Amino acid sequence: MKSYHLDPAGLTLREHEEPEPGRRQIVVRMRANAIGYRDLMVLAGNYPLPIRPGVVPGCEGAGEVVAVGADVTRVRPGDRVAATVFPRWLDGPFRRDDAAQLGTMLDGVLTECAVLDEDGVVPIPEHLSFEEAAAFPLAAVTAWNALSGSGALRPGATVLALGSGGVSLFALQFAKLAGARVIVTTSGAEKARRLRDLGADEVIDYRAEPVWWPRVRDLTGDEGADCVVDATGPLEQSLRSVALGGEVALVGYWLSGAEGARPVEPGLLFGSGAVVRPVATGSRAHFRELNRAVAAHRLRPVLDRVFPFTQVREAFEYCEAGGGFGKVIISHAS
Structure with a gap:
């Protein structure tokens, strides 16, 4: 071998x-x-x-x-x-x-x-x-942990997924299975089209709109997203996008680059009224839970x-x- x-x-x-x-x-x-x-x-x-x-x-x-x-x-x-x-x-x-x-x-x-x-x-x-x-073992389990820990796997919840990498794609798929509304950020028209084909309700091109958090607030009637799956950063914009009492699932701190790595003002963190939860993939129990959903819906x-x-x-x-x-x-x- x-x-x-x-x-x-x-x-x-x-x-x-x-x-x-x-x-x-x-x-x-x-x-x-x-x-x-x-x-x-x-x-x-x-x-x-x-x-x-x-x-x-x-x-x-x-x-x-x-x-x-x-x-x-x-x-x-x-x-x-x-x-x-x-x-x-x-x-x-x-x-x-x-x-x-x-x-x-x-x-x-x-x-x-x-x-x-x-x-x-x-x-x-x-x-x-x-x-x-x-x-499934890495990106899907991470997405499932991010969503299930926040309680966002429910009808009527709003999920914001940053970027179109593996974690965000699975977050989109899982959130739509649960009946949530999903907003995704990405770069370029082709990726935006494919995200909509997967069920994204709204897509924001972060290259055209580098400061995209006001658009999230506008799309949610200024309520914000119940869960932000932050796989790319910057965290500052995630905190401005999350709903009061919501959660930012921080799954990609090392991907954020110089902008995303900037210190976050304590006032912004406190004022968001949200939980910031680091997500390190997930457990075997998370994996078994998501597999039951995947099998039931025949998700690919x-x-x-x-x-x-x-x-x-x-x-x-x-x-x-x-x-x-x-x-x-x-x-x-x-």
């Missing part, structure tokens, strides 16, 4: 013997992966969590269980599963003990066979292909482009170039 690794020389491909599972471990033959901006940060060594030298990168993957170790009860050989990004975060609030993450501190899933804890996987909805299922993710496993480097170059719309997928299909 082959695995990619992060070495001082960069991303390398190595050959190994097929692994054997230990107690309460399983072996998953990976069928597809997804990559994105988070993975670019890991490759650049610019990620908030420690990165173990030689680690197998990648935190998003789906495949088939091919072997189980002693005392495994949750899955059986032949089950289709997706990996959880934080395999120790099962439920409840995020704690320090939950911080071990695939692809940084733990070996990830950019490999042909991954050894995972049985608690670190969830079943894949039947209607999804492996390529589609691989799109937005995929941008699929690369073969042999072209992972090209896939990273494509991500780095930017401009895509949807998840970039690595397929293991021969």
